[in-house]
Amino acid sequence: MSEEPASGPKERPPALRAGPREVWKKGGRLLSVLLAVNVLLLACTLVSGGAFNKVAVYDTDVFALLTAMMLLASLWILFYLLRTARCPDAVPYLDAHAGPIWLRGGLVLFGTCTLVMDVFKTGYYSSFFECQSAIKILHPLIQAVFVILQTYFLWVSAKDCVHVHLDLTRFGLMFTLTTNLAIWMAAVVDESVHQAHSYGSSHGNTSYTRLAPDRHSHGPTRVGDTTCSCSTSVCQVFQQGYFYLYPFNIEYSLFASTMLYVMWKNVGRLLAAPHGHSHGHGPSRVSLFWETFFAGPILGLLLFVVGLAVFIIYEVQVSGEGGRTQQALVTYYSFNIVCLGLMTLVSLSGSVIYRFDRRAMDHHKNPTRTLDVALLMGAALGQYAISYYSIVAVVVGTPRDLLAGLNLAHALLMIAQHTFQNVFIIESLHRGPPGAERPHTPPKEPCQGLTFANLDALHALPGCPPTPSLANPSPAGPPEAVTMILAPRGHWRRRCLKDISLFLLLCNVILWIMPAFGARPHFSNTVEVDFYGYSLWAAIVNICLPFGIFYRMHAVSSLLEVYVLS
């Protein structure tokens, strides 16, 4: 989904620029993408090799690679910060869309959790220092330095459109992005191995050929060793703690990656003078919470609390002894069906409201938004795939009981919810700021075709919208009159949209928490495991679920933007 070629007011035409422009921007991009692809594939090979017990790639190899990459990326970040601090001409433009405050805030939050995780990891590995290789303790320490440095770098530089050392900057940004993706891959694989391990220990290892077999011999989950075991209670706490903090590390890497990608897209970009920034997104953060009908946040909070309770009950019942798994699954699926059904309806009504909305579509080039849309669509593929595999298993497979029915309804609603939520969010992100009418649509009202010399006469006519040229207020003219005329009609729609976005936001948070902190109905439920066999189903879930979890997180940040914009 590439952006349209909009020669909007924000992109300065090449003829007007002052400095020498790159002859071929794509050439520089191409080389940096090639570097990133190669480094990423090397990391991918080692990480996936390290996940398999039979393969002679050890986790120390992975740690060594990641540590080296983080060190290199840190050096480049330092170089960048020093250079831009000493050369004020290096960043002549700032992209107002890049690095909004909620993204940077989320980055700091997740970065802090990652630091806590690093402390836990260091503590865990220090507990049996004598029989560990040094890289296992060095790795979390270097990671902490990298996280602090990168968070500061992204906080101050996320909006930069760099104009010096273009190719070097592209290489540096792509390398840092690759580092983050490699960390993400390693974390996801590590977590999947951990999940498979706990599943295996609760179901008995013998009956399944595992995707990621036992890692007693050489794994970061090293829970029992012949000489060095994690036996002290402090060590156990460290181990438990760092696995619960993995989701934050995963999200941190993805947040940083998206911000780095936008910076990379902005290298060498030419924008109009800074006054143009007031146009577009971002200025309407005047009133924050009292512009809703309160129905959305209250219903959302209710679902959030109920969801938390359901999650805790589910975890207790599934991990406990006895045949209470069935009951836990019924509770879990029922809650999810209600939640997803409500979200689908609400997203649909949001799209219906937009059919009556007359705000102009924003066609301007905006790398941040293009990336948001691509990530929403791409990340939804993960959950789509899981749902389709579930549907096929239930429909083709034999079981015809309550649980199979719930599973089917859950999978179908999951697809519908992702689809309609994506449509709603993407349409919201493309709406212009409030008060800007759609210039291209000829009004359908009876005043169509008449010409008014006196514009006041037009406004006096009932059912006639203001002319587009008036409704799109230019910074020079006084737009108050138009806004006043629009306000009574637009207000309930805006309130509705704000309610809808807040409701969806809260629902997405609870639907993020459940899988991110370990709910795996995919394996508690035996339908798919029996149908596909454990190894195939584990491969499907372990590859697709991280994208599904990332989708929730990303939808939350997009919905926050929708809330602020509408």
Next chain:
Amino acid sequence: MSEEPASGPKERPPALRAGPREVWKKGGRLLSVLLAVNVLLLACTLVSGGAFNKVAVYDTDVFALLTAMMLLASLWILFYLLRTARCPDAVPYLDAHAGPIWLRGGLVLFGTCTLVMDVFKTGYYSSFFECQSAIKILHPLIQAVFVILQTYFLWVSAKDCVHVHLDLTRFGLMFTLTTNLAIWMAAVVDESVHQAHSYGSSHGNTSYTRLAPDRHSHGPTRVGDTTCSCSTSVCQVFQQGYFYLYPFNIEYSLFASTMLYVMWKNVGRLLAAPHGHSHGHGPSRVSLFWETFFAGPILGLLLFVVGLAVFIIYEVQVSGEGGRTQQALVTYYSFNIVCLGLMTLVSLSGSVIYRFDRRAMDHHKNPTRTLDVALLMGAALGQYAISYYSIVAVVVGTPRDLLAGLNLAHALLMIAQHTFQNVFIIESLHRGPPGAERPHTPPKEPCQGLTFANLDALHALPGCPPTPSLANPSPAGPPEAVTMILAPRGHWRRRCLKDISLFLLLCNVILWIMPAFGARPHFSNTVEVDFYGYSLWAAIVNICLPFGIFYRMHAVSSLLEVYVLS
């Protein structure tokens, strides 16, 4: 890699258009992409489920889905052809870049081979008609109808920029595209299963847990059955034949997909009047073959013939008895190393020649080229991944013999060759037509800064290039004089580039033939199988190799374009 927002002469600005324009083009695209994603994932689920023996999804389910999809797509194609034939205003613009003659020619060629394959398939399944479900014979027949209809449709409509029923057309195109991708997936999976089967029967089934286990019970490769077996010699010929024709079916689906994607991008696109089409690519197909130094085609043909011989020797030695596999692998790798090394050097020298080239970069929006670049970069990932896994296996693993060294060199050269060839092709595709100088680069010659009232005086000065405005000949003025001045300097470069592209083209053809027709050194060579285990290594190769094969095919068509353009 999205196109830059070039407000070039080809894209008509929105203010000038006559008919009503879509309010939000992305909205229509979004919905059709969502449809395509959902249908594709459903097909993917069934196809991948059908590939596994343990899963209760049978190949008849897959055939039924594919047949239904092809019928629906055929109906839509008929509807489209009838509508555009009856309504001349439906297609006001043609995209000159879309559907070049070599792409359409390739489509017809591969389509013909697919028809032959369908005949073979029908003959094969008819041989034991009594114990087959009807869908297995219906499927190739419907596929033949679909291929004929689609080839005709793409031949006549590939350049269309449709402007009626926008959303319906998008849905139809996306659905047809999805159908082609589903056929592609099914063919790739079927071929992988066939390969795994023949590998298993030559190595003994017992020692490996297979990705795609034995399909004696219910597979399209049904070679032996309890009651119905393919025992007659005609049936054997049919079976052998249709497996050798699979590569063409795979390429046909991918070719059709790329053309459909470009048509989908062109729905609702506004272009300038047709006279603008003479600018840009395509006009320089005046003299075809005698513009080279003959070194490229001769060396390429030599490598092609040697490669064919090596391939046949390899196949005979590997499939034969005795320990001649080692010798076959040494021959195979040696040839590949020489070939890849030469290709790398030649691509590099092509890029070096471009450093001295002063033609302007073409920044215009061009969906065909954007897609070409994305496909080249994306498809290369497959071979990259295989190479990185090989490198890790050789470097980390223990063997230190000749074969391991050859394997390592082969993998490294494969990465280098893909990288440099991509850089060369992508830069070539972005060059303007010959004779158009780069307008943004200020000339470094001493005449810089002087103003000439008499342009003839400028041309008379030694070492002074013609002014950009002159060198970029407008259709109105007579460009002969400028071309004559440019000709002596540009000629050897153009010849060199044509040699290079022809050489690379022939090398890519031979490197396509080898894996497409069954050379699998990945499994004959035991390094990776021993290191990763058969199931993991088979999964890697079976997922990545189809992309690698497609890359070769796509590089051939791109190099043909480079040859014509340079």
